[in-house]
Amino acid sequence: MATCGSLCCDGGFDKDGVSTTRTIESCLPLPLPVEILEDIVPKAKDFAILHGAGMRYRTNYDPDSLQLAPFFLLPSAFPRREFERVVKLQSIVNILMHRIAHDYQFLKDALEKTIKVDDFTRRLWDIYTTVREEGVSQEMSLGLVRSDVMLTKCQAGCCELCQTPPFVTVHQVEVNTIASGFGHMGPISGSINRYVLGELRKPELLGHLPENDALAGLCGGMIAAWDAYGCPKAVILFVVEDVTYNICDQRFHEYEIRRQRPDIHVIRRNLTQISQQGCLTSDKRLIIDGDEIAVVYFRAGYEPGQYHSEAEWEARLTVERSKAIKSPSIHYHLAGTKKVQQEIARPGVLNKFLSDSEAKLVSQLFTGLYTLDMSPEGDQAVQMAMENPERFVLKPQREGGGNNVYGQEIRTVLEKIKDSQEREAYILMDRIRPPIQQNYLIRAHEPVKLVEVVSELGIFGTILGTAKDIQFSKFAGHMLRTKLSSVNEGGVAAGLGALDSVFLFD
Ligand SMILES: Nc1ncnc2c1ncn2[C@@H]1O[C@H](COP(=O)(O)OP(=O)(O)OP(=O)(O)O)[C@@H](O)[C@H]1O
Ligand SMILES: [Mg+2]
Known part of the structure; x- marks a missing residue:
């Protein structure tokens, strides 16, 4: 019998020459006997819903009830070496994002062409320049970031990391700098999987599941910012969607702040409400409904649909x-846009922001990223993608999932835009092909299913500081989202992915 985490490759290849059959063995031999499944699944569902692994119903929204969030019964095997590598790197990734955010010229050069064709990014840019020209009234920023990575086996055994066991490395999908969710769902998924292993009478496996203090870490970041603001009566504002489906993941942040600091109050408002209730004092304090705001935590504002009219844009400007x-x-x-991510990956750019040794470590996370600018370099990328669309992902400047383009669809989209500047709204990225493993998918109102899956690990980081002075930069926990190996994107709220946790193997 293969042991957990052992990696097999039986030599099947897809038409791009990428192995299709790399698999990772699960933490337990699968399938589980039917009678065991029949016993454990209802217990796991009860544990999940009773610990806040829930979402509001998308259809038939009901404020009085919650639907079970989809989750995997068992934790997914993940190589310890790679997990520890990204955990250790997170504070450097935070600092990188912080320094990029504070480099006006770099952002300007990186986004110059994008903002000519992407209206949403241009509006964000306009807010930035307005605030800059007026004089920034708050020098300090709080970064609550999440670096998303996937396991991959480099195609030609191309680096030192994929040449030694477990013959895989991680590549970064992106770094999120706004609304980095799953600070609650990440740790809760670990609790569900721990409970399940306990009920399956496998306590000896529990040591493979790493601690996960994401909720405490992210909320600790907000509390540190609140302290830095220095006004005991001021509150924390969560900027939220009009309707929040992923309610547990937000509310538990509020409860954690209350747990850590009963003296701090949190209020929630959407952008429309801020436009109606928010104002600035002559010394630029933000007041909403009589409360002074010390810290603003955006869980919305990252997609065009959240700005219904000029009023919401005005609200964002007021906050900024x-x-x-x-x-x-x-x-x-x-700094968290996809275009900036692509520019950071150019040779030598990391060295502007990090020491040589740090730059080397961070660069090992990167996979191929290509500009689609109207230039010979961009032409080459277009040609490459048209010839081999399965090897790439085409990405617009959007967040929140469901916006990227995959496979043959890349050809269709590029065919339309390849000769116009419209293509500068996108970037091209190598498609990461994570190894597959099996797990039991549990979804509300559906029978449990043994499925083939791939995982994406999110590493949280917190950083607080000004351009010149960083007060702290920390690793702040993790989350794992797992999806069917057959789908392109695995949004949990969209129903394509599910909550999961890591089972470390050596
Ligand atoms: N290069 C890639 N290779 C393979 N899959 C990818 C790649 N880039 C993105 N994906 C898939 O698409 C999903 C969304 O991609 P990405 O994170 O770039 O977009 P997003 O809209 O910012 O999503 P999020 O809301 O998670 O921040 C990822 O979670 C991953 O499943
Ligand atoms: Mg994102």
Whole structure:
């Protein structure tokens, strides 16, 4: 019998020459006997819903009830070496994002062409320049970031990391600087999987599941920012969607702040409400409904649909003008765009922001990223993608999932835009092919299913500081989202992915 985590490759290849059959063995031999499954699944569902692994119903929204969030019965095997590597790197990744956010010229050069064709990014950029020209009233920013990575086996055994066991390495999908969710769902998924292993009478396996203090870490970041603001009566503002489906993941942040600091109050408002109830004092304090705001935590504002009219844009500008410490401030939001990510991956750029040794470590996370600018370099990328669309992902400047283009669809989209500047709204990225493993998918109102899956690990980081002075930069926990190996994107709220946790193997 193969042991957990052992990696097999039986030599099947897809038409791009990428092995299709790399698999990772699960933490337990599968399938589980039917009688065991029949016993454990209802217990796991009860544990999940009773610990806040829930979401609001998308259809038939009902404020009085919650639907079970989809989750995997068992933790997914993940190589310890790679997990520890990204955990250790996170504080450097935070600092990188912080320095990029504070480099006006770099952001300007990186986004110059994008903002000519992407209206959403241009509006963010306009807010940034307005605030900059007026004089920034709050020098301090709070970064609550999440670096998303996937396991991959480099195609030609191309680096030192994929040449030694477990013959895989991680590559970064992106770094999120706004609304980095799953600070609650990440740790809760670990609790569900721990409970399940306990009920399966496998306590000896529990040591493979790493601690996960994401909720405490992210909320600790907000509390540190609140302290730095220095006004005991001021509150924390969560900027939220009009309707929040992923309610547990937000509310538990509020409860954790209350647990850590009963003296701090949190209020929630959407952008429309901020436009109606928010104002600035002459010294730029942000007041909402009589409360002074110390810290603004954006869980919305990252997609065009959340700005219904000019009023919501005005609201965002009001917040950015204010003295409140923002997570993210507008320049942090811009630093997290896909175009900036692609520019950072150019040779030599990391060395502008990090020491040579740090730059080397971070660069090992990167996979191929290509500009689609109207230039010979961009032409070459277009040609490459048209010839081999399965090897790439085409990405617009959007967040929140469901916007990227995959496979043959890349050809269709590029065919339309390849000769116009419209293509500069996108970037091209190598498609990461994570190894497959099996797990039991549990979804509300559906029978449990043994399925083939791939995982994406999110590493949280917190950072607080000004351009010149960083007060702290920390690793702040993790989350794992797992999806069917057959789908392109695995949004949990969209129903394509599910909550999961890591089972470390050596
Ligand atoms: N290079 C890639 N290779 C393979 N899959 C990818 C790649 N880039 C993105 N994906 C898939 O698409 C999903 C969304 O991609 P990405 O994170 O770039 O977009 P997003 O809209 O910012 O999503 P999020 O809301 O998670 O921040 C990822 O979670 C991953 O499943
Ligand atoms: Mg994102």
